Amino acid sequence: MRFMMIVKSAERSGPPPQALMEAIDKLGEEAVKAGTMIASGGLAPSAVSTRVRLSKGQLTKIDGPFTEAKEVVGGYAVFELKSKEEAIEGVMRFMELHKKHWPGWEGETEIRQIFGAEDFAPKG
Amino acid sequence: MTATDTHRAIDAVWRIEAARIIAGLTRIVRDVGLAEELAQDALVAALEQWPESGIPDNPGAWLMAAAKHRAIDNFRRNKLLERKHEELGRDLKTQQETAVANFEIAQDDDIGDDLLRLVFISCHPVLSTEARVALTLRLLGGLTTDEIARAFLAPEPTVAQRIVRAKRTLSEARVPFEVPRGSDLAARLSSVLGVIYLIFNEGYSATSGDDWMRPALCEEALRLGRIVAGLAPNEPEVHGLVALMEIQASRARARTGPSGEPILLLDQNRVRWDQLLIHRGLAALERAEQLGGASGAYALQAAIAACHARARTAAETDWRRIASLYDALARLMPSPIVELNRAVAYAMAFGPSAGLELIDALASEPSLKSYHLLPSVRGDFLFKLNRLAEAKAEFELGASLTRNARERQLLLDRARACAGGLS
Numbered sequence: 001m002r003f004m005m006i007v008k009s010a011e012r013s014g015p016p017p018q019a020l021m022e023a024i025d026k027l028g029e030e031a032v033k034a035g036t037m038i039a040s041g042g043l044a045p046s047a048v049s050t051r052v053r054l055s056k057g058q059l060t061k062i063d064g065p066f067t068e069a070k071e072v073v074g075g076y077a078v079f080e081l082k083s084k085e086e087a088i089e090g091v092m093r094f095m096e097l098h099k100k101h102w103p104g105w106e107g108e109t110e111i112r113q114i115f116g117a118e119d120f121a122p123k124g
Numbered sequence: 125m126t127a128t129d130t131h132r133a134i135d136a137v138w139r140i141e142a143a144r145i146i147a148g149l150t151r152i153v154r155d156v157g158l159a160e161e162l163a164q165d166a167l168v169a170a171l172e173q174w175p176e177s178g179i180p181d182n183p184g185a186w187l188m189a190a191a192k193h194r195a196i197d198n199f200r201r202n203k204l205l206e207r208k209h210e211e212l213g214r215d216l217k218t219q220q221e222t223a224v225a226n227f228e229i230a231q232d233d234d235i236g237d238d239l240l241r242l243v244f245i246s247c248h249p250v251l252s253t254e255a256r257v258a259l260t261l262r263l264l265g266g267l268t269t270d271e272i273a274r275a276f277l278a279p280e281p282t283v284a285q286r287i288v289r290a291k292r293t294l295s296e297a298r299v300p301f302e303v304p305r306g307s308d309l310a311a312r313l314s315s316v317l318g319v320i321y322l323i324f325n326e327g328y329s330a331t332s333g334d335d336w337m338r339p340a341l342c343e344e345a346l347r348l349g350r351i352v353a354g355l356a357p358n359e360p361e362v363h364g365l366v367a368l369m370e371i372q373a374s375r376a377r378a379r380t381g382p383s384g385e386p387i388l389l390l391d392q393n394r395v396r397w398d399q400l401l402i403h404r405g406l407a408a409l410e411r412a413e414q415l416g417g418a419s420g421a422y423a424l425q426a427a428i429a430a431c432h433a434r435a436r437t438a439a440e441t442d443w444r445r446i447a448s449l450y451d452a453l454a455r456l457m458p459s460p461i462v463e464l465n466r467a468v469a470y471a472m473a474f475g476p477s478a479g480l481e482l483i484d485a486l487a488s489e490p491s492l493k494s495y496h497l498l499p500s501v502r503g504d505f506l507f508k509l510n511r512l513a514e515a516k517a518e519f520e521l522g523a524s525l526t527r528n529a530r531e532r533q534l535l536l537d538r539a540r541a542c543a544g545g546l547s
Contacts, residue, residue, distance in 0.1 A: 034140070039400055078400065080343055082139055083135070088133070089133060089140060
């Protein structure tokens, strides 16, 4: 089963502490070595992003920065795992690192399953 | 958290940690079977304690510590082990000191090495192929005996027996827990890669096993391949195998139709190919080539798969390159199947008569005597050369040999089309 982990937080949290980055790198390295993390990435600030929106039959292009969003997606990772529980366990570890190395930081990681071949397989 | 939640969380922790714990323990107790028992005991302790105490902050370390305590108890109490120590001709005191030293040494940094040792011992040539596969899935994949049995359509007791016997064989043969060096390494690594690819193919070619387990086997093999690539990053063939599996797996969604019918590579909707896996596969292939492994058996097959992956449409396929890769593969590991594929590539690259020339050399090949694809492919070449009477006979022969009803129908249709052209 493939999952996308989507990390969201307030953008004005400032740069993450060095210790956190190191701990995340180590966790990521372990996940790559364990064959479970197959892609990951950090996203540039939403200030330099652009949204193309379709509403009432109209396409509009809106450039950042955006004021309304409290928390925005800052990064993602794609994992191949055997169960959702395994995904949760991995994300718990990731968030524990934030708790330990970045006091006061608030945010969330959303776990979304990506449909795979098995979800398209003929049933029965 | 409810008790069920906790149990499910423990399952997940187990799945993540089991191989590393078993590997670390094997280094200490020098016996895979015993190591797995100790790890299982630690799991049982977790199942008893965690629902009450909550899941510890570092569950992996907790399990490892619990298992190590059991290992120490085992050292102190187990007469069998003592006898074993004597057999090894060493004094018990030294043994215990070594054991304690091993506990100290077996820290995080060695986990990778331990895991690699576990991979090598599970795929040891002293074991039968079935035993290697079962033990690898069990110890490294964390699959239950039941899951392995379902994947290979074998009765569970058979698989359980196979695993027990494999552990006993390793113990009796006193197979050392080590990463082979020097001239040994190539042969041992090839056994490891062979086991992983066999697991992958069992999932991919869907010859047996229930539907649910097949994608799981592919994923498991991919995961194992990626693990070994991480542990032995300078071995080109590991990357070649990973590349081959990633690219093949990228087509999983495209290779069957809505009612489960197989769709041939050239007819697949390439939009449904998994680009993430293709990119990973191409990157792994590049790594294999950078390491000087372009002519390895897996790298060559991966390079062929990559030609298809790179082509945006079937018509864009670089058949000349595929033909030359098959030339190299045929030199490296000659086999009638490789030759048949080479003939197809030649026909695509240089026209049907080039393919026919190669395939005619296979006419007397005993292993292909009842293989329906030989006449099917030959029929196709003859058809393209407008030798319809001969083509018709080949399609009919192919139809009589295949066991797949859909394929038989397809071949009979083609035979009829030849008859139409003849009249």
